[in-house]
Amino acid sequence: MNHSRWKLAREKKLDQEHIESPEAVAGRSEIRLAMAFAKAVYDRRQELGLSQAEVAERAGLTQAKISRVEGADAVPTLPLLRRLAHALDASLNIALDEDHEEVKFVAHPAA
Numbered sequence: 270m271n272h273s274r275w276k277l278a279r280e281k282k283l284d285q286e287h288i289e290s291p292e293a294v295a296g297r298s299e300i301r302l303a304m305a306f307a308k309a310v311y312d313r314r315q316e317l318g319l320s321q322a323e324v325a326e327r328a329g330l331t332q333a334k335i336s337r338v339e340g341a342d343a344v345p346t347l348p349l350l351r352r353l354a355h356a357l358d359a360s361l362n363i364a365l366d367e368d369h370e371e372v373k374f375v376a377h378p379a380a
Contacts, residue, residue, distance in 0.1 A: 298370070300341070301370060302365075302370045302372070303341040303344075304341045305370055305371065305372040306338075306341070306345065306363075306372045307338060307339050307340060307341040308372075309361075309372040309373050309374055310324075310335075310338055310339055310353060310357070310374075311339045312374075313357045313359055313374040313376075314335075314339075314357065316376075317357065317358070321335040321336055321339070322335075324353075324356050324357065327355070327356035327357075328352040328353055328355065328356035329352060330349075330352065338353070354374065357374055358376065358377050359374035359375055359376050359377060360374070360375045360377065361373075361374055361375075362374075362375055
């Protein structure tokens with residue numbers, strides 16, 4: 270067996286023996302959710318053709334706060350979620366399930 274095959278077989282064996290802690294699983298889930306929210310904000314902002322500064326102004330926030338939200342560096346509070354939904358002229362839908370998280374902004378119908 271050549272070295273690269275031996276390494277691959279060794280890594281597979283280690284993966285099979287490795288059991289991830291519940292804390293690590295929960296941490297990864299929180300990161301995925303934060304990233305899904307960040308992407309939803311970014312995608313909706315791009316859809317509207319707005320800059321971070323424009324969204325910040327609409328939401329009564331700073332551009333730096335919007336940047337932290339889009340970078341998944343901020344933990345949003347309920348009031349922040351409401352402000353962002355209003356600033357992005359959309360409803361915010363969050364679905365949390367055992368093995369699936371979904372965050373999306375649904376545009377308000379045109380008046």
